[in-house]
Amino acid sequence: MNSFGPLQFQLVLLRRMADHQPDLVEDALRQLGVSRADMREANRRWQAMLRSPRGRGTLSLYRSVLGEPESMARRRIGDLECDAYLWPVPLRPGLRFEVLAGPGGAVWNEWLVRAPGAAEPELRTEEDLHPWCCTVDEVARAFPPVRPMEGTAPTRSRLEFTLPDGRTRVAEFTWGLLQRLM
CATH class of the missing domain: 3.30.1450.10 (Beta-lactamase Inhibitory Protein; Chain:B, domain 1)
Incomplete structure (x- = not known):
């Protein structure tokens, strides 16, 4: 894994998701044919690129x-x-x-x-909300009203929303993908 491309970037995304969904991340690593060590190395390299004094702007x-x-x-x-x-x-x-x-x-x-x-998931009930099934925007559209909340770390966000039965829940997302309900 000498070069850094789309595969290594996906490992960076997975690294942060492993905090909440380690089993799903393990399945993804197997599917990609890489190890946890490869994931950690990709994340280390990404962080070094972000912090490099000679680094490019983030969009570049x-x-x-x-x-x-x-x-x-x-x-x-x-x-x-x-x-x-x-x-x-x-x-x-x-x-x-x-x-x-x-x-x-x-x-x-x-x-x-x-x-x-791409087909969006049908989100009608709390049971429809399982890890990695939907994005922030999809939850916001399915369960108004919503209140965006600060995440617990960079790349994380939370969204308070109202279920059809009137109960309020908070969804936590990593890189915009649902990780868990709180």
Whole structure:
């Protein structure tokens, strides 16, 4: 694993998810044909690239690791405009890694989203919410009203939402993918 490309980047995503879903991560590592040591090494290298004084900006780093994005679109969020870049995630064909970048390429957000045209999960009840089945946006659309909450670490986010029976729950996400309900 001398070069750093899409496979190693997927290992970086999995490394943070292993905190909540170690069994699912083990299955993914087997599917990719790599070890936990490979995952740790990929994460170590990624962190070094992010912190390197000679390093590129984050958007440039994503391009160098993942190649040219599959698509790019201008998006308006409130009063702000940004560029949304999407890259495929081979391990999860129904998802894309999305980077939202503002003026000058400053990265505002980076997470997994549903691929354009891919079928979304049907989310109607608490039982439909299981690890890795859905993204932040999908939970927000399925169970309004929602309240975004600060995550417990970088790349993590939480979302408070209301179930159809009126109960409130909190979903925790890593890189935008559901990990657990709290």
